[in-house]
Amino acid sequence: RIKGRETVYGKTEYRLVPTKSLLYDRIAATFHRKYHLMAGSPVFIRAQLLNSGYYLPHAVKRLKSLQDRCPKCRARIKKELYTAMGQVGERRLSCSAPFTSLQSDLIGPYAVKEFFNSRGTRKLWIMVSIDNFSRFISLTCVESLSKESILNAFENHFHRFGRSVSIQTDLGTNFTAAKTDLENDLMVDEDDMKEITQTLKSAGVTLIQRAAKSPWIQGSVERANSIVKRIFPHKKLTVFQTINVLEYIMYFINQRPIGFEWERYHTQNITRYASIYCATDLVRNNAQSPTP
Numbered sequence: 672r673i674k675g676r677e678t679v680y681g682k683t684e685y686r687l688v689p690t691k692s693l694l695y696d697r698i699a700a701t702f703h704r705k706y707h708l709m710a711g712s713p714v715f716i717r718a719q720l721l722n723s724g725y726y727l728p729h730a731v732k733r734l735k736s737l738q739d740r741c742p743k744c745r746a747r748i749k750k751e752l753y754t755a756m757g758q759v760g761e762r763r764l765s766c767s768a769p770f771t772s773l774q775s776d777l778i779g780p781y782a783v784k785e786f787f788n789s790r791g792t793r794k795l796w797i798m799v800s801i802d803n804f805s806r807f808i809s810l811t812c813v814e815s816l817s818k819e820s821i822l823n824a825f826e827n828h829f830h831r832f833g834r835s836v837s838i839q840t841d842l843g844t845n846f847t848a849a850k851t852d853l854e855n856d857l858m859v860d861e862d863d864m865k866e867i868t869q870t871l872k873s874a875g876v877t878l879i880q881r882a883a884k885s886p887w888i889q890g891s892v893e894r895a896n897s898i899v900k901r902i903f904p905h906k907k908l909t910v911f912q913t914i915n916v917l918e919y920i921m922y923f924i925n926q927r928p929i930g931f932e933w934e935r936y937h938t939q940n941i942t943r944y945a946s947i948y949c950a951t952d953l954v955r956n957n958a959q960s961p962t963p
Contacts, residue, residue, distance in 0.1 A: 686724035805953035
């Protein structure tokens with residue numbers, strides 16, 4: 672017996688049940704069968720054990736193990752954990768040209784072989800961008816984390832998909848350095864740069880910065896980062912091999928299904944089927960859409 676302190680309800684005495692014994696297993700299983708139909712948690716069942724005068728060491732752990740193996744408890748917990756999809760923002764629903772609005776992030780560094788000296792290595796980063804509407808994922812090599820390298824990566828992305836209107840990133844120091852130069856295309860000083868055309872002034876990009884170390888705010892690009900990291904090979908490649916692998920990853924992940932549309936053919940027997948769309952199909956269909 673275990674004697675506890677005296678309370679207003681009287682003395683507290685418990686019968687200590689040794690672990691790794693048949694009595695321990697029978698008492699835990701009996702109280703689980705008694706209270707699991709009333710959605711009793713392991714902590715609640717342990718309280719009932721104490722009220723009955725039994726003290727089982729590590730009772731919560733054993734009751735949790737019985738709950739995981741019980742079919743009725745698993746069905747009840749699965750039903751309680753059902754969550755509905757949240758509201759989708761306007762950027763996700765507005766049909767626009769590819770990469771008009773996107774989220775961007777950097778992953779790395781990755782070690783690549785030098786071009787001349789195969790034994791030497793250098794670092795390389797990857798800029799992952801995902802379109803808010805089509806969910807198309809773009810991968811761009813970044814030489815370093817300097818402002819010039821980030822701007823070159825953005826320009827490389829713009830040359831392939833067109834200039835974006837808004838880019839959402841986290842509050843990283845590398846994107847902070849590039850923010851001013853990206854947005855100054857709309858605010859050109861006429862005294863110093865008169866030769867810049869009016870077209871360049873109107874072709875600016877708005878960089879929207881999010882809070883740092885908050886991946887739930889940029890869930891789309893963080894999910895894309897995890898997919899790319901799983902596919903990217905864990906070995907040293909040359910620069911040209913890395914570019915080839917990135918092109919393959921872009922082709923592979925953009926074949927994932929995004930949505931479907933029901934269609935009908937009027938024949939003798941009306942057949943209804945679903946046309947599945949991937950990210951590549953949405954980009955191809957919206958490539959001629961005017962940028963808002």
